[in-house]
Amino acid sequence: QDKARTALNVGGINSSKITTFFDFPISKKTSKGLVQAQYRMPTEIQKQAIGLALQGKDILGAAKTGSGKTLAFLIPILECLYRQQWTSDDGMGALIISPTRELAYQTFETLRKVGKNHDFSAGLIIGGKFLDVESDRIHRTNIIICTPGRLLQHMDETCYFHASDLQMLVLDEADRILDMGFAQTMNAIVENLPKKRQTLLFSATQTKCVKDLARLSLKDPEYVSVHENAKFSTPGTLEQNYIVCELHQKVNMLYSFLKNHLSKKIIVFFSSCKEIQYLFRAFCRLRPGVPVLLLHGKQQQMKRMQMYDDFCRKKAAVLFATDIAARGLDFPAVNWVLQLDCPEDANTYIHRAGRTARYKEGGEALLVLLPSEEEGMVKQLEEKKVPINKIEINPGKLTNVQPKLQSFLAEEQELKERAQRVNLIIETENSNGLQFSCLQVLNLGYVLGI
Numbered sequence: 001q002d003k004a005r006t007a008l009n010v011g012g013i014n015s016s017k018i019t020t021f022f023d024f025p026i027s028k029k030t031s032k033g034l035v036q037a038q039y040r041m042p043t044e045i046q047k048q049a050i051g052l053a054l055q056g057k058d059i060l061g062a063a064k065t066g067s068g069k070t071l072a073f074l075i076p077i078l079e080c081l082y083r084q085q086w087t088s089d090d091g092m093g094a095l096i097i098s099p100t101r102e103l104a105y106q107t108f109e110t111l112r113k114v115g116k117n118h119d120f121s122a123g124l125i126i127g128g129k130f131l132d133v134e135s136d137r138i139h140r141t142n143i144i145i146c147t148p149g150r151l152l153q154h155m156d157e158t159c160y161f162h163a164s165d166l167q168m169l170v171l172d173e174a175d176r177i178l179d180m181g182f183a184q185t186m187n188a189i190v191e192n193l194p195k196k197r198q199t200l201l202f203s204a205t206q207t208k209c210v211k212d213l214a215r216l217s218l219k220d221p222e223y224v225s226v227h228e229n230a231k232f233s234t235p236g237t238l239e240q241n242y243i244v245c246e247l248h249q250k251v252n253m254l255y256s257f258l259k260n261h262l263s264k265k266i267i268v269f270f271s272s273c274k275e276i277q278y279l280f281r282a283f284c285r286l287r288p289g290v291p292v293l294l295l296h297g298k299q300q301q302m303k304r305m306q307m308y309d310d311f312c313r314k315k316a317a318v319l320f321a322t323d324i325a326a327r328g329l330d331f332p333a334v335n336w337v338l339q340l341d342c343p344e345d346a347n348t349y350i351h352r353a354g355r356t357a358r359y360k361e362g363g364e365a366l367l368v369l370l371p372s373e374e375e376g377m378v379k380q381l382e383e384k385k386v387p388i389n390k391i392e393i394n395p396g397k398l399t400n401v402q403p404k405l406q407s408f409l410a411e412e413q414e415l416k417e418r419a420q421r422v423n424l425i426i427e428t429e430n431s432n433g434l435q436f437s438c439l440q441v442l443n444l445g446y447v448l449g450i
């Protein structure tokens with residue numbers, strides 16, 4: 001007998017009694033998918049959230065980066081539709097909203113693995129393709145994984161697409177999806193969703209803001225926060241340090257860092273697309289001795305996916321990324337996260353640093369701060385229970401790449417133009433109140449070899 005069909009009344013799930021996934025009343029199809037994907041023992045967030053979600057509760061799930069939140073919502077989705085014997089004729093039964101295309105794609109791939117024995121259809125609605133290609137299939141898709149903007153576009157423009165039968169809504173990286181950047185889009189999406197549904201919200205930095213939650217009309221949500229009482233908010237296997245570095249030394253510092261970690265897999269976070277485009281070109285010319293890859297929001301969709309896949313596969317490489325790679329992405333075996341530009345807040349720091357030290361693995365994070373950023377950022381990190389130590393750099397050990405950069409710039413008009421555009425952007429950001437002082441902007445001009 002299939003436990004999921006017979007044990008519809010699962011009101012009695014006791015998370016402390018769960019040791020393997022098979023202790024949950026889940027279908028054989030899901031169990032088989034989990035075994036095939038080599039998942040046996042649930043993590044803490046999975047033990048607690050899956051049990052409650054199977055009982056139909058709305059959930060606010062919070063757990064550290066890399067602790068397995070994805071399966072904590074994918075398993076309940078599969079079970080919810082399975083119990084209702086959902087078919088392709090029933091259309092969309094579950095909707096997962098992700099802040100970035102890459103995260104949506106990654107979740108889709110995990111769903112394909114663990115849900116492969118079910119008959120549901122699943123689809124990615126993330127843009128980058130023609131709308132009509134997606135429109136042809138969207139109304140026949142049972143589980144949709146999407147980014148907010150593209151979903152709303154279909155709600156507005158694909159006439160036969162409707163969400164009236166939706167059973168379960170998941171917001172992955174919920175605090176990000178509910179923040180100002182997506183507010184208007186999300187409000188418009190929610191208007192199209194039925195009020196009667198189950199809603200699951202997950203993030204490593206969960207929102208408890210009542211206003212946000214009211215927008216989603218959650219019903220008595222269960223707050224599942226497995227690490228709330230932990231001493232630190234970041235994984236125990238993550239070693240975290242920061243250095244204070246003058247702006248004119250940042251590129252030298254990056255080059256020297258890469259030279260010292262040639263066999264490692266590293267993500268370097270920057271704050272703007274223009275800066276990253278310029279530095280990528282510059283580092284391709286500087287040849288640090290390790291493949292340099294690039295991921296930012298202004299890349300074409302194909303290129304983005306190719307970079308994402310390449311970095312997943314490589315054993316040693318460096319990925320220059322903006323914050324589109326900060327949340328949720330599960331690149332295998334990343335050794336280091338280097339935040340060369342200060343994150344906008346402590347939550348962004350936590351997500352960026354969490355790209356390493358995932359699921360029981362170790363990892364190291366290094367934050368680079370300008371002298372003007374140190375006090376404010378360190379205070380924010382302390383308040384968020386992030387254990388971070390200051391280490392000193394020996395300026396004498398930094399390789400000076402300025403002369404090389406200047407000679408490339410002289411050779412290459414395009415590189416020079418990029419450098420000037422970056423400088424302009426930084427100046428504009430400066431006038432909008434970011435922390436760069438005029439002197440630092442001039443220094444950056446020097447750094448970029450202008």
Ligand SMILES: Nc1ncnc2c1ncn2[C@@H]1O[C@H](COP(=O)(O)OP(=O)(O)OP(=O)(O)O)[C@@H](O)[C@H]1O
Pocket residue numbers: 038039040041042043046063064065066067068069070071203204327328329330354358359
């Ligand atoms: N029960 C499990 N057993 C073994 N590995 C697991 C288990 N659950 C998750 N993992 C693995 O742990 C890694 C992290 O999982 P996941 O990406 O879901 O973390 P997360 O909590 O969503 O992280 P983030 O906050 O960064 O989004 C993945 O590689 C996943 O395959």
